[in-house]
Amino acid sequence: MTQNYFTTPNEIFSLGLSPGEFAVYSFLCRCENRRTHQCWPSYSTIGAATRMSVNTVRKHVCALVEKGLVRTEDTTVRTRSGLRRNGNLRYTIQPLEKVLEDRRQADLQTIKEETARWERTKSASP
Helix, strand or coil, X not given: CXXXXXXXXXXXXXXXXXXXXXXXXXHHHHXXXXXXXXXXXXXXXHHHHHCCCHHHHXXXXXHHHHCCCEEEECCEEECCCCCEEECCCEEEECCHHHHHHHHHHHHHHHHHHXXXXXXXXXHHXX
């Protein structure tokens, strides 16, 4: 049996990802270490796999971070001559259940704030 595949939870479709965000997210899931949920492909590698420019990949990565699906960390590498250089980002894929729960909590908070605003407006009216 081959293990050259990965699954994507159905809930991912409820998050309103653009096709580009979905492609980048899927590629990161394909690359992730299943134990640590981390990977570190370069923007160029992601771009080659998804047929996107580096700038477009960067934009989609930022959107995924903003939506809570991915965390990024800077890394450094040491060259043969001993110099420290910036490395690729280290991506940590967040558990989808946590992302969905965070979204539900944010939606609930928005509803509470809108209800309070509506009640203040209602009580101020004659």
